[in-house]
Amino acid sequence: MLTNKLLTLVLVVQPGRVLLGMKKRGFGAGKWNGFGGKVEPGETIEDAARRELREESGLTVDALEKIGNIKFEFTGETELLDVHVFRADTYNGEPAESDEMRPQWFDCDQIPFGQMWPDDIFWFPLMLQKKKFLGYFKFQGHDLILSHKLEEVEEL
Numbered sequence: 001m002l003t004n005k006l007l008t009l010v011l012v013v014q015p016g017r018v019l020l021g022m023k024k025r026g027f028g029a030g031k032w033n034g035f036g037g038k039v040e041p042g043e044t045i046e047d048a049a050r051r052e053l054r055e056e057s058g059l060t061v062d063a064l065e066k067i068g069n070i071k072f073e074f075t076g077e078t079e080l081l082d083v084h085v086f087r088a089d090t091y092n093g094e095p096a097e098s099d100e101m102r103p104q105w106f107d108c109d110q111i112p113f114g115q116m117w118p119d120d121i122f123w124f125p126l127m128l129q130k131k132k133f134l135g136y137f138k139f140q141g142h143d144l145i146l147s148h149k150l151e152e153v154e155e156l
Helices: 045-057 120-128
Strands: 002-012 016-025 065-074 079-088 103-108 132-140 145-154
Touching: 002 045, 002 120, 016 045, 045 079, 045 103, 065 120, 079 120, 120 132, 120 145
Parallel strands: 002 079, 065 132
Antiparallel strands: 002 016, 016 103, 065 079, 132 145
16 A cells, blocks of 8 residues: 655746756755645645745745646655645745755756756646646665656646
């Protein structure tokens, strides 16, 4: 039986570019990713997304748009990662390095998919086009996708 672990992911998008962070430690270290993490007890999913973005990048946002929900299963693991994906088109502050992440802007045609989680190349185009999506990815280790489903939806 798989238990559900609730997580958030925030992508800050500006015309023609996206802010990613190089994960410096912990789960996903050495990969470029959006900003996020686990939802703490008593916290809403959106509050957790805002907190993680602030802690990892120094940025605050006035508005977050929920853009996707992806469930990740890893063979041999008992937790299903339930990731709520948000997009922010405006932000306050300047991106700053934290203990966990080193932020950097990437042009949308220069996104470093080869140094990111392998699933990102599937759903990033939908996120960049502001299309909502639901996804499921089954991994063996952190680099091999065994199976996946991804669908565009009207509402989340």
